[in-house]
Amino acid sequence: MTAAYTLRNLTDVEDSAVRFGIGEVQEARFANDDLEVEQTGLSYHRLRPGRRQGFGHRHEMAEEVCVVLSGSGRVKVDDEIVELRALDAIRLAPQVSRAFEAGDDGLEFVVFGPRSPGDGELLPDWWTD
Numbered sequence: 001m002t003a004a005y006t007l008r009n010l011t012d013v014e015d016s017a018v019r020f021g022i023g024e025v026q027e028a029r030f031a032n033d034d035l036e037v038e039q040t041g042l043s044y045h046r047l048r049p050g051r052r053q054g055f056g057h058r059h060e061m062a063e064e065v066c067v068v069l070s071g072s073g074r075v076k077v078d079d080e081i082v083e084l085r086a087l088d089a090i091r092l093a094p095q096v097s098r099a100f101e102a103g104d105d106g107l108e109f110v111v112f113g114p115r116s117p118g119d120g121e122l123l124p125d126w127w128t129d
Helices: none
Strands: 026-030 040-047 055-059 064-077 080-085 089-092 098-114 120-124
Touching: 040 064, 080 098
Parallel strands: none
Antiparallel strands: 026 040, 040 098, 055 098, 055 120, 064 080, 064 089, 064 098
């Protein structure tokens, strides 16, 4: 039987960005296993000031909600660029390509959605100027 709750500090979750060689750009902490979630996905991201994610991604089935905790920046959603600031929440439909870019003060955000392993597609070099 699963416990009634699981508590973890998101900064204690492994930073996957380091493992994939992009730690100079961002932190990426995927808390699903640490929180023992069964249906919900949660990740915590911190983009360094003035940096952009090196790839975009999209999902076949999963809708996501991203909430900016602090800082500012932009998200490219398909062909549209949307400005973001602290406490903005943006819903991203399935199949929409997206990537984030931090402003001068960095960008810290969390992403919520259904837990759906294997549903994501990485898009290398998707957002180029």
